[in-house]
Amino acid sequence: MSEKYDVLIVGGGIVGMSCAYYLQKAGSRVLIVDRGRYSEAASTGNAGMIVPSHIVPLSAPGVISKGIKWLMNPESPLYIKPSANPKFMKWLWLFQKHCTADHVAYSIPILRDLSLMSLDLFGDICAQPGFENVGLAHDGLLMLHRSEYARKDNLELADLAEEAGLDIKRLDRDETFDLEPALKTEITGSVYFKQDASIHPDRFLRALEAHLIANGAGVIDAAVKGFETSGGKVVGVNTTAGKFMADQLVLASGSWTPELAAKLGQSIAVQPAKGYSITVPVSKPSFRIPCILADEKVTITPMPGCIRFGGTLALQGFDISIDERRASPIRRQAEAYTEGAENVPTWAGFRPASPDGLPFIGVVPDHQNVFIATGHGMMGVTLGPVTGKLIAELALGSEPSQNIDPFNVNRH
Ligand SMILES: Cc1cc2nc3c(=O)[nH]c(=O)nc-3n(C[C@H](O)[C@H](O)[C@H](O)COP(=O)(O)OP(=O)(O)OC[C@H]3O[C@@H](n4cnc5c(N)ncnc54)[C@H](O)[C@@H]3O)c2cc1C
Numbered sequence: 077m078s079e080k081y082d083v084l085i086v087g088g089g090i091v092g093m094s095c096a097y098y099l100q101k102a103g104s105r106v107l108i109v110d111r112g113r114y115s116e117a118a119s120t121g122n123a124g125m126i127v128p129s130h131i132v133p134l135s136a137p138g139v140i141s142k143g144i145k146w147l148m149n150p151e152s153p154l155y156i157k158p159s160a161n162p163k164f165m166k167w168l169w170l171f172q173k174h175c176t177a178d179h180v181a182y183s184i185p186i187l188r189d190l191s192l193m194s195l196d197l198f199g200d201i202c203a204q205p206g207f208e209n210v211g212l213a214h215d216g217l218l219m220l221h222r223s224e225y226a227r228k229d230n231l232e233l234a235d236l237a238e239e240a241g242l243d244i245k246r247l248d249r250d251e252t253f254d255l256e257p258a259l260k261t262e263i264t265g266s267v268y269f270k271q272d273a274s275i276h277p278d279r280f281l282r283a284l285e286a287h288l289i290a291n292g293a294g295v296i297d298a299a300v301k302g303f304e305t306s307g308g309k310v311v312g313v314n315t316t317a318g319k320f321m322a323d324q325l326v327l328a329s330g331s332w333t334p335e336l337a338a339k340l341g342q343s344i345a346v347q348p349a350k351g352y353s354i355t356v357p358v359s360k361p362s363f364r365i366p367c368i369l370a371d372e373k374v375t376i377t378p379m380p381g382c383i384r385f386g387g388t389l390a391l392q393g394f395d396i397s398i399d400e401r402r403a404s405p406i407r408r409q410a411e412a413y414t415e416g417a418e419n420v421p422t423w424a425g426f427r428p429a430s431p432d433g434l435p436f437i438g439v440v441p442d443h444q445n446v447f448i449a450t451g452h453g454m455m456g457v458t459l460g461p462v463t464g465k466l467i468a469e470l471a472l473g474s475e476p477s478q479n480i481d482p483f484n485v486n487r488h
Pocket residue numbers: 086087088089090091092109110111112113114116117118119120121122123124125126127298299300301328329330331332333336349350351352353386387424425426427428449450451452453454455456457458459
């Protein structure tokens with residue numbers, strides 16, 4: 077087979093689909109190739125939070141020491157498996173290099189601007205027919221604390237968020253319960269991030285796909301195996317469903333982007349960071365406001381037809397096995413808030429994590445018709461639409477609506 081498209085996108089997760097959406101909107105004929113979106117990919121099964129509140133990147137002071145301290149705790153929310161794999165060692169070295177107050181200060185305005193823009197774009201996309209049931213809700217986010225330790229962390233984040241111009245409120249216990257009477261967790265207070273939102277990510281992805289197909293996009297279930305290049309450009313993409321031609325190529329393949337980029341001689345520092353979730357069907361969520369339990373690092377998101385409980389970040393390569401002990405803090409919350417959670421299996425997926433907590437969005441220097449969009453880590457839902465918009469602007473040669481220098485694919 078040899079059909080010609082304007083842009084071929086490898087990866088049908090939220091990032092790839094968002095790239096396809098903005099490219100199609102600008103008039104490009106797009107083809108999305110994905111080998112199985114609803115399995116280990118992160119874009120379904122995640123907590124669905126759209127979080128301008130997450131202005132502090134994962135690579136922040138104290139994270140490595142917490143990881144070491146938690147190494148022996150089978151229920152800890154962060155797990156770094158020791159490994160001699162050179163790519164993992166390099167990633168970890170880069171990660172610890174960025175765990176500084178300076179890097180946090182550098183990242184805050186970047187993440188704030190990206191996520192606020194993305195929040196607006198979610199609104200635009202979901203205002204269209206076909207997106208009525210994706211559950212976009214602008215109810216804010218409650219960051220709950222119980223221990224003194226978590227309270228201190230939350231209040232520090234509140235100060236940073238306020239300095240960055242975000243709309244927040246510090247609440248004591250009673251004020252928190254007044255705002256969300258369905259809470260059952262024992263807490264001492266919370267920080268309320270008013271601008272945060274949430275969505276049913278699985279439904280959003282399906283709605284995006286239906287919209288793209290209805291407007292002429294191709295979507296193919298196949299694995300990309302390699303590329304044909306000529307004169308510093310990719311001219312053909314070989315897949316298990318045959319060969320496809322396109323003028324431009326976008327690698328939005330989540331945690332698997334490094335193996336595809338390597339075929340073009342491009343190295344990209346992304347590691348899979350496994351997370352878990354438990355989705356309990358409910359006729360009507362008792363909850364209105366999405367929450368993060370800062371002590372347990374567990375998320376609770378009400379979505380249409382279900383409540384999803386999520387958490388855990390495990391850096392242990394592509395090991396998709398589920399460690400039920402590590403998932404148990406998530407399961408305890410699911411059982412406390414819902415009926416029948418014990419019958420629901422734990423889901424696992426890989427977040428594509430960059431070592432500095434910022435995504436990779438840009439052109440591959442040696443192949444000017446190839447773009448990379450990955451490395452969104454804990455924020456891929458939040459940053460999906462803005463990434464799609466930036467990639468479309470780059471591919472079409474227009475001025476990007478945000479400064480993309482911090483996302484350079486060769487920055488490490
Ligand atoms: C438990 C959990 C909770 C989360 N909660 C949130 C949240 O609340 N808010 C938020 O903003 N983010 C959240 N995230 C992060 C977010 O889910 C990810 O950052 C995001 O989904 C990454 O999207 P992606 O499209 O880059 O990658 P993916 O969703 O992994 O998609 C990549 C796709 O590429 C395809 N692919 C890879 N290689 C090939 C190949 N060779 N050929 C064909 N196809 C290929 C895969 O099949 C896959 O479908 C969470 C993640 C987890 C795990």
